[in-house]
Amino acid sequence: MASMAKDAGSVRAMTKVAHLYYRRGLVQTEIADELGLSQAGVSRLLSAASEHGIARTIVVPPAGFHNDLEQAVEEVFDLREVHVVETSTTPGEDIVPALARALVPVLQLAPIDGRTIGLTSWSRALQAAVDVLPDMPRANADRIVELLGDVGRPSLQHRAALATERFARATGGDPVFLRAPGVVSTTAMRAALLEGDPHARRALAAMDQLDIALVGIGEVRAAAPLSPGENFFTDAQFAAARAQGAVGEIGLRFLDAHGAPVASDLGELVLGMELDQLRRAGRRIAVAGGRRKHAAVLAAVRGRWIDVLVTDEATARHLVSAGVDTSDGPS
Secondary structure (H helix, E strand, O other), X not given: OOOOOOOHHHHHHHHHHHHHHHHOOOOHHHHHHHHOOOHHHHHHHHHHHHHOOOEEOEEOOOOOOOHHHHHHHHHHHOOOEEEEEOOOOOXXXXXXXXXXXXXXXXXXXXXXXXXXXXXXOOOHHHHHHHHHOOOOOOOOOOEEEEOEOEOOXXXXXXXXXXXXXXXXXXXXXXXXXXXXXXXXXXXXXXXXXXXXXXXXHHHHHHHHHOOEEEEEXXXXXXXXXXXXXXXXXXXXXXXXXXXXXXEEEEOOEEEEOOOOEOXXXXXXXXXXXXXXHHHHOOEXXXXXXOHHHHHHHHHHHHOOOOOEEEEEHHHHHHHHHHHHOHHHOOO
């Protein structure tokens, strides 16, 4: 096992498998099913965990890992996996790079061969993860489907297309682009765009067959580098959604504090994945964090729209606290 590099990704994988085996009492076949690994892969990770001193009858997580906190969030919200990253408390710190690095081993361990994978390619965290994701030469994904049309100025749209292309190349899948405005001004415009664009229709149809969905979780407002009204909702439209109770969004589909969809005509202006398509995906992986997103992430896990979460320590502690305090709503 000495050949296994002791980088952050492999250490996290060793710790996760050791935690499931020694702390939760799962057998190797159960761990393999839960994490989408082969039993041989689970065995190798357990041996490596023992060699590196991570598992010694009890699990000894290395500094900077938060397995107890991860398990607490998993249990409170019935999630498949939670990965918590440690960030500094510096005000204004950009936690996106740390979240992106933590997402990489999750992607490397996910069962992707032959799968249709949806990607929210305009998410900053997902773009950053794709940037640092090594090629997986033995991977053989089927399709990589963009989950939302173009948002923001042309340079941002180009960046999203590059992220999709790069992820498809790394995973061996065929990219399915959605090169149409993510938000239109009228339902008639949406119908006309779809009638004249077979590629957009193909992308939207592919979302019915998602095996894995990779999504961000957003606030109910335009966050930099996106600007209101640029193939995007306006400030007035976001304000209207908040007035209807929206506290967060996934792919511009709004959720209230309980995690329920917010009924709104704005959804008819979006070209992208719908919440029921997300619900049907076999594995729903979200990456999001930061104090301003606490309400949005809580809504996403309360509604069980995701089952794998990569987040920061402060957000994870907020989730546990809110899940215990049911006066804030159902968990």
